[in-house]
Amino acid sequence: MSRRIAPYLLLAPGAIWLLLFFVVPLYYMGELSLNSGVFGAYEFSWNWSNYSDALSLYDSQFVRSFLYAGLATMFALLLAYPLAYTIAFKAGRWRNVLLFAVVAPFFTTYLIRTLAWETILSDQSPVVSVLDFLGLAPEGHVLATAGAVIAGLTYNFLPFMVLPIYASLERIDVRLIEAGKDLYASATQTFLRVTLPLSAPGVVAGTLLTFIPASGDYVNAQFLGSASNQMIGNVIQSLYLKQSDYPAAAALSFVLMALILVAVLIYIRFAGTEALMGEEAAG
Amino acid sequence: MTAEASTGSRAWQWLRDHAVSIVGVLVVLYMLIPIAVIFFFSFNDPAGRYNFTWVGFTLDHWTNAFGIPELNEALITSLKLAVLATVISTAVGTLMALALVRHEFFGRRATNFLIVIPMATPEVVMGAALLSFFLILGTFSLGFQTLLIAHVMFCISFVVVVVRSRLIGFDRNLEEAAKDLGASPFETFRLVTLPLIMPGIFGAAMLAFALSIDDFVISNFNSGTTVTFPLYIFGAAQRGIPVEVNVIAMILFFFTVAAMGFATWQQRRAEKMASVRPDQESTLAVPAGASAAT
Amino acid sequence: MSSEKEQRRTGIVAVVIAVLALALGLAACGGGSGINGGDTESEEVKLEGKPSGDVTISNWPLYIDKQTVPDFEKEAGVSVKYIEDVNANEEFFAKMQPLLKQGESGGRSLFVVTDWMVAKMKELGYLQKLDKSALPNVEKNLVSNLREPKYDPNREYSAPWQSGMTGIIVRKDLAPDVKSICDLFDPQYKGKVEMLNELRDTVPLVMKCLGIDPSEADEAEWLEAIDKIKGASESGQIRRFTGNDYGADLTSGNAVAVIGWSGDAVQLQADNPNIEWRMPTEGCILWSDNMVIPVGAPNPTAGEAFMNYVYDPKNQAQIEAYVNYVSPVENVKPILLEEEPEIAKNQLIFPSKSFTKNCTIQPSPSGEEEQNLNRAFNAVLNG
Numbered sequence: 001m002s003r004r005i006a007p008y009l010l011l012a013p014g015a016i017w018l019l020l021f022f023v024v025p026l027y028y029m030g031e032l033s034l035n036s037g038v039f040g041a042y043e044f045s046w047n048w049s050n051y052s053d054a055l056s057l058y059d060s061q062f063v064r065s066f067l068y069a070g071l072a073t074m075f076a077l078l079l080a081y082p083l084a085y086t087i088a089f090k091a092g093r094w095r096n097v098l099l100f101a102v103v104a105p106f107f108t109t110y111l112i113r114t115l116a117w118e119t120i121l122s123d124q125s126p127v128v129s130v131l132d133f134l135g136l137a138p139e140g141h142v143l144a145t146a147g148a149v150i151a152g153l154t155y156n157f158l159p160f161m162v163l164p165i166y167a168s169l170e171r172i173d174v175r176l177i178e179a180g181k182d183l184y185a186s187a188t189q190t191f192l193r194v195t196l197p198l199s200a201p202g203v204v205a206g207t208l209l210t211f212i213p214a215s216g217d218y219v220n221a222q223f224l225g226s227a228s229n230q231m232i233g234n235v236i237q238s239l240y241l242k243q244s245d246y247p248a249a250a251a252l253s254f255v256l257m258a259l260i261l262v263a264v265l266i267y268i269r270f271a272g273t274e275a276l277m278g279e280e281a282a283g
Numbered sequence: 284m285t286a287e288a289s290t291g292s293r294a295w296q297w298l299r300d301h302a303v304s305i306v307g308v309l310v311v312l313y314m315l316i317p318i319a320v321i322f323f324f325s326f327n328d329p330a331g332r333y334n335f336t337w338v339g340f341t342l343d344h345w346t347n348a349f350g351i352p353e354l355n356e357a358l359i360t361s362l363k364l365a366v367l368a369t370v371i372s373t374a375v376g377t378l379m380a381l382a383l384v385r386h387e388f389f390g391r392r393a394t395n396f397l398i399v400i401p402m403a404t405p406e407v408v409m410g411a412a413l414l415s416f417f418l419i420l421g422t423f424s425l426g427f428q429t430l431l432i433a434h435v436m437f438c439i440s441f442v443v444v445v446v447r448s449r450l451i452g453f454d455r456n457l458e459e460a461a462k463d464l465g466a467s468p469f470e471t472f473r474l475v476t477l478p479l480i481m482p483g484i485f486g487a488a489m490l491a492f493a494l495s496i497d498d499f500v501i502s503n504f505n506s507g508t509t510v511t512f513p514l515y516i517f518g519a520a521q522r523g524i525p526v527e528v529n530v531i532a533m534i535l536f537f538f539t540v541a542a543m544g545f546a547t548w549q550q551r552r553a554e555k556m557a558s559v560r561p562d563q564e565s566t567l568a569v570p571a572g573a574s575a576a577t
Numbered sequence: 578m579s580s581e582k583e584q585r586r587t588g589i590v591a592v593v594i595a596v597l598a599l600a601l602g603l604a605a606c607g608g609g610s611g612i613n614g615g616d617t618e619s620e621e622v623k624l625e626g627k628p629s630g631d632v633t634i635s636n637w638p639l640y641i642d643k644q645t646v647p648d649f650e651k652e653a654g655v656s657v658k659y660i661e662d663v664n665a666n667e668e669f670f671a672k673m674q675p676l677l678k679q680g681e682s683g684g685r686s687l688f689v690v691t692d693w694m695v696a697k698m699k700e701l702g703y704l705q706k707l708d709k710s711a712l713p714n715v716e717k718n719l720v721s722n723l724r725e726p727k728y729d730p731n732r733e734y735s736a737p738w739q740s741g742m743t744g745i746i747v748r749k750d751l752a753p754d755v756k757s758i759c760d761l762f763d764p765q766y767k768g769k770v771e772m773l774n775e776l777r778d779t780v781p782l783v784m785k786c787l788g789i790d791p792s793e794a795d796e797a798e799w800l801e802a803i804d805k806i807k808g809a810s811e812s813g814q815i816r817r818f819t820g821n822d823y824g825a826d827l828t829s830g831n832a833v834a835v836i837g838w839s840g841d842a843v844q845l846q847a848d849n850p851n852i853e854w855r856m857p858t859e860g861c862i863l864w865s866d867n868m869v870i871p872v873g874a875p876n877p878t879a880g881e882a883f884m885n886y887v888y889d890p891k892n893q894a895q896i897e898a899y900v901n902y903v904s905p906v907e908n909v910k911p912i913l914l915e916e917e918p919e920i921a922k923n924q925l926i927f928p929s930k931s932f933t934k935n936c937t938i939q940p941s942p943s944g945e946e947e948q949n950l951n952r953a954f955n956a957v958l959n960g
Contacts, residue, residue: 006382006386007382007385007386007388008382008388010378010379010381010382010386011378011379011382011383011394013374013375013378014375014376014378014379014439014443015379015394015397017375017435017436017439018397018398018401018436018439018440019397021413021416021432021433021435021436022397022400022401022409022412022436023397024416025412025413025415025416026412028412028415028416028419028420029411029412029415029416031419032415032419057956058959060960061959061960064960079310079313080310082303082306082307082310083306083307083310083311084307085303085307086303086304086306086307086308087307090303090304090307096543096547098307098311100540100543100544101311101314101315102311102314103493103543104318104536104539104540104543105314105315105317105318105536106493106497107493107496107497107535107536107538107539108317108318108321108532108533108535108536109496109497109499109512109513109516109532109535110497110499110513111499111513111516111517111520112317112321112516112528112529112532113317113318113321115516115520115524116316116317116318116320116321117317118825119320119324119335120316120317120320122335122829122830122831123829123830123831124829124830124831139768139813140768141768141816141831143831144768144816144817144831155313155314155317158310158314159314167448208403209402212402212403212404212405213405213406215405216404216405216406216407216408217405217406217407218407218500219499219500223520225817226810226813226815226816226817226960227810227815227817227818227957227958227959227960228810228811228813228960229960230958230959230960233405233407233500234959235959236407236408236411237407237503238955238958238959240411240414240504240671241503241504241667241668241671241672242665242667242668242671242955243667243951243955244667244670244671244674246415246418249411250411250412250415253407253408253411253412254408256405256407256408257404257405257408260403260405261403264403329848330847330848331828331844331845331847331848331849332639332824332844332845332847332848333824333825333828333829333848335825335828335829336829353660353661417675418675421675421679424676424681424683425672425675425676426683507672507675507676507683508662508672508673508676508683508684508685510662518638518661518662518664520822521638521664521820521821521822522638522639522821522822522824523824523825
């Protein structure tokens with residue numbers, strides 16, 4: 001059988017599915033975004049004003065979304081790295097147990113985990129009293145503030161940060177680290193100059209896998225935030241599912257994607273692409 | 284580095300040495316806090332609709348976990364959906380991964396791109412785009428069909444990435460050896476390749492299953508009037524989540540832990556039986572990102 | 578290994594095949610009526626003798642007791658699938674709309690939506706005209722003040738399920754002094770107040786606080802009230818805007834005073850006896866949720882049978898005892914006076930005329946005004 005068509009046959013089902021149900025819908029959404037008119041009578045009219053409206057009406061939500069997502073990503077990185085490091089180098093027999101612990105909460109469903117935080121952070125709970133005592137709750141309550149939303153985002157996307165970093169660390173040849181030590185580098189130096197750079201692909205992947213979905217999230221803001229904490233995802237959801245204003249919603253979605261793409265491209269410029277595209281050679 | 288003799292600074296030294304591990308364990312505990320809360324409240328006996336404050340201990344909801352018909356229906360719908368989506372996306376995704384890793388062909392770069400983009404798109408955009416598509420097309424009625432389509436779609440990318448990373452670390456020499464011994468390509472695939480990448484495939488399948496069962500955003504947009512487990516919870520959150528939901532969440536959790544434990548145990552056995560040479564270990568051990576599941 | 582050129586060719590062939598397949602597939606499938614689509618003329622319910630078979634009913638959560646459906650199934654000889662998936666009018670509409678415009682209802686023969694949504698659906702041709710010959714109980718027992726609503730003057734498309742009042746619900750242990758809508762803006766309750774995300778409940782109430790009569794207000798006055806709400810939200814006075822979920826916050830004490838619905842409060846008292854519905858000094862908003870039969874209903878006969886069934890005062894009393902909203906059926910109070918006097922004497926369930934003297938029927942803007950107000954209000958909800 002020709003080796004030439006083999007890859008195409010293998011690819012076909014998946015590629016067709018993705019083309020049909022991902023690329024094409026995006027095209028349709030694009031078409032929708034250029035519609036105008038009232039509900040029940042939308043018509044295509046190259047209505048670019050949907051885009052300018054999207055940017056001008058919802059600029060504060062955009063800024064907020066990227067701010068929250070950025071902070072959540074940063075916190076996730078700070079929390080995930082030590083954990084990934086522990087699992088990769090210090091866990092020994094407990095390695096798989098810890099990996100379970102990271103992944104298993106996934107199976108209790110996103111919503112329930114977020115709602116559990118509603119209980120934990122409720123005004124009367126001891127957690128909030130402690131935070132208040134420490135001065136970390138300026139408004140007297142934690143729920144319905146930006147803090148709660150960011151905390152929720154950080155928590156929910158933590159596994160996405162831990163796993164890629166762990167994967168990267170796990171691949172590092174331990175002998176390289178030992179070499180560092182042999183050359184009289186201190187533990188910190190070894191970390192900064194050997195381990196950290198070698199784990200960069202994982203950090204990049206984790207950051208992207210966290211930041212991108214977090215920017216578009218709306219569940220955390222809906223349950224844990226107030227009206228002043230709503231993110232762009234909430235607006236899109238409201239426009240689609242509450243107001244039935246499909247053209248505006250479609251335009252907003254594209255703007256969100258475009259902005260994320262820009263942010264990602266800038267980031268990749270900094271960080272390098274190999275990690276992302278899996279450019280490792282075939283076979 | 285000489286430590287001073289006093290126990291105080293020895294303790295301090297121990298802390299410093301283990302600082303990273305301590306933080307690591309704390310983070311894991313932090314990740315498990317909500318699970319603990321869910322577990323705790325699954326034994327609650329609330330007076331009214333809301334399960335927020337501890338009232339009293341009861342096993343009633345555990346013994347009667349499947350007592351709410353709508354909840355059960357939603358759960359069954361979710362499970363059916365997840366199983367189908369997993370099977371389809373794993374099969375399709377594995378084929379894609381094989382093509383991408385093993386062959387040079389025109390369009391390889393573009394395909395890579397096509398795989399990565401869905402992972403990089405916020406769920407709200409994907410859900411909304413699919414909804415627009417289904418609305419304009421008018422063919423598929425929103426419901427189980429559209430949910431299945433959507434779930435398979437977002438799972439494929441993850442399956443490909445996981446299986447691909449497993450394939451990359453794969454030692455082709457083993458396949459060469461099989462060919463040298465007279466095996467046909469198909470036999471080689473079936474008897475050598477497939478078993479060795481199976482942990483990766485299994486990991487990808489578990490990931491797909493998790494993503495499907497957990498999915499809320501995309502389902503919310505495309506479910507029409509079908510109710511999945513997360514959608515049921517969303518509705519219930521408005522008026523008070525019944526304790527049975529906590530119970531079922533914990534059942535899912537424990538079941539998964541058991542499944543993963545089983546998978547690891549199987550893998551350990553497989554490794555032992557393969558009596559691997561030390562420098563071969565990397566191809567069989569838990570590889571990059573492929574799986575917390577194996 | 579094949580040469581570059583050959584590879585290229587194969588690649589192009591493959592892509593072309595894929596695209597052709599897609600195009601063919603879409604063409605075959607297509608012809609969808611799209612978002613605007615279908616011409617749905619108003620249909621009429623065609624009764625088919627005695628009710629039988631299966632029927633699916635969609636309603637709001639916690640809006641029926643546990644016995645009524647089984648009792649109805651026995652009496653009418655039908656099998657009922659009762660789903661509680663109407664959580665909010667707009668959300669339900671957004672979900673159902675793609676189906677309804679194609680003339681389908683997703684299997685439902687009857688669902689329950691609020692007055693203004695009935696008006697909207699009727700205008701879009703999504704409802705069937707009822708055959709009144711199957712609704713003698715409704716004809717006889719519907720309370721007089723609900724017989725001729727503006728949106729359905731002859732009650733040809735709808736029959737009220739329950740009525741209700743939107744007012745304030747407070748934790749009397751934590752906020753005993755909240756008695757009016759204006760009190761909700763009192764800074765001492767900052768961060769502990771919640772309002773409904775429903776335009777037609779929240780804004781008219783705030784208009785009352787501003788001294789505006791909601792039934793006569795013009796767009797500018799609506800916007801004035803929306804502005805006031807916006808200020809309160811931005812300052813943190815209003816903690817959140819909620820749907821049905823204010824109950825959780827009231828129970829846990831996260832909120833001490835909210836805008837909420839009368840029947841809810843009665844039900845919430847089981848969780849916490851400190852929860853109390855209060856008639857605002859400025860008055861409340863009155864509304865009804867109505868049963869309608871959508872186009873494409875698989876079993877409208879059974880649907881109408883259900884409508885008729887619940888308008889029998891005996892059956893309604895059973896529902897009322899659990900639901901605790903305001904019944905649209907006459908002659909229920911005497912039955913409950915004997916069986917459950919507490920409920921019969923509750924002003925929230927059987928309000929006297931003097932109790933509701935300052936209340937206004939829920940106003941509903943339409944057309945361009947509705948669009949503008951929706952946009953303004955949603956801008957506040959979404960920060």
